[in-house]
Amino acid sequence: MRVLVVEDEVRLANNIAEALRERCGFAVDCAENGADGAALTEFQHYDLLLLDLMLPGLDGLGIVRQVRRRKDMTPILILTARDERSQVVELLNAGADDYLTKPFDLGELLARAKALIRRGKGASHPVLTAGRISVNTVEQTVRCAGQLIDLSPTEYRLFEYLIFRPRAIVSARELLEHLYDYNWQHHSNVIEAHISNLRKKLRSVGEETSIATIRGRGYRLEAPEKQL
């Protein structure tokens, strides 16, 4: 998952980014002002936008309006130091999904971020299943019929992204865009290597659910339909 943090207080942005990377395994980009933030949202690489309300240039509300005008459904969490009712109402009405007032609890921020991403992808429970496989997005673990599969952080992130969209073709480019931040050099063969490792680990526990390669288009998580 990839998150954009737009916050002019650099130290705060770094803390949030660090926590999201460390605890949730998300890729995080930071923007220091509204204009840069709005420009980054246009790529639609993000699974969550975390916006400060008071920003130099374009404010959080302005970004929310821009994003929603494009029919971009990316979940938006607003950080605000002002908890005036009217402003909160205006924000939510403009299309923001949730808000947190500063100073917030970092744990709560992470939980809300995960919940919003989950909801944005159509899942309400933090445990996702496909066939005999279940992914616990809170613990960041993957189990096959109760048996823990030992995955590397990148493998977990890949699998988590795929299980949110079972049977859909996900291109290597999309995976790159949603799993790595801008500091990463984009090489699609990295994805290929991780997918191959994932397949091996799934097979080792005897799971028939597999990740198919669709030539020239991407990858697909094959799962028995009735069990989804």
Added chain:
Amino acid sequence: MRETSLSRQLIAGVLLAELICAALFSAVAIGHEMHGRRRAFDVMLRGRADSLLGAVQDAEDPEDNVTVDPTELVLPLQDVYEVVSPSGRVLGQTSAASAALLAALSSSHSPGYFDFKVKGAYYRAVRFDGVRIVDREEKGGYRRPVTVLYGSPTRDLWHEAVEAVRFYVLSGALLLAITGVALVWFLRRRLSPLQELAIIAGRVSTRCWEFVPTGSVLRTAELAPIALSIEELLKGLRQSFERQRQLTGDASHELKTSIAVLKSSLQLLAMSPRTTEQYEYGLESLLMDTERMEGLANRMLTLARLEEAPMEQGETSELQSAVRIVAERLLPLAELKQVRLDVSGEESGKVAMQADDAEVLCSNLIMNALQHSPPQGCVTITVDSRDAVTELRIVDRGEGIPEVALPHVFDRFYRADRSRSRNSGGAGLGLSICKAIVDRSNGTVRIQSTVGIGTQVTVTLPQSKTA
């Protein structure tokens, strides 16, 4: 305090005036009426007495006397009369009258009208001397002088007078009631713009600033200026109220963001076990964050102190020495940024400013100039004294301030380019502090700036007279 109503007072006043008017009118009318009735009564008395005189005739007796024959006269029963000859002999009198009544009637000895009272009843009577010619057919008649006394009770007169008074009072009261109602209605109607104004003004609060005077208020010559000045006043109040709210919001944003940085840093550090180096780095960052927050709190408190506390009397300082101290202190930073600090100017007079404030003023202004100067740039600082005025000029050749931002540079928490200034540690309070310091010394501060050429800050301070 008791509440008084203008319209109620007006109505009461006009009604009172009407009442007094009606009472006076009634009194005059009653007086006039009474006078008329008394005269009519007197005329009536005289008429009856005259007809009594007409009833004097020859008595057909040997002494050739006269007598009164009342048989042909129709006189009211309660009236009383007496006809006396010059010798004092009673020629005739009311037969039914009591002795006391007759005695009272005959007590008068001069001709004319008089009043008397018998057994609680009031009477008015007339006495006159008349001549009656009897037996006109024989020898041309005899002249018989007689004195006629005729009295009548005044009870009827008073009764009629009371009736008349009652009529006047009742019709007066009726008129008063009718005009009173009409007046109340009219005054209410005429005074309605006043009430409308009061209602509109009463609705205004810090939550609802709506004040739109109605057309009837604006058409009233006395009310229009009041309504317009209230409108103007409210506009100003609303602006300053909103500025204040904006200010509180900005201050809380700065403080909460600072706290959010500290809190998130601590929570991040505690989230999972770290190496010693990571802890050390985290603590160092936290210390820096805390220092920044301390700086912010200090600046906010400085500003609050400058704006709240009155200036201590007799505090003076020399601007020139403050500039030198600050320039020396900022020299390392200037060298780091490769900017030349050019300080010039002679010994200036003393200005009414605390030495600490003078240093804060110079430091903030020179620091701003330094931060916005390009490398190899130059900041010129001049102190001039003339005509009891000290002028401090700080000129840089930096990027300048956009024209739209110029009117706001002294606003608290205002940053022309916020992302940049935040990284340089400012919260947009420096120039506000400068303005507060200069204002306290009754000076002025001006900023002229052209984008791409540079900025000039001019501080003008009156020299202290006590120095």
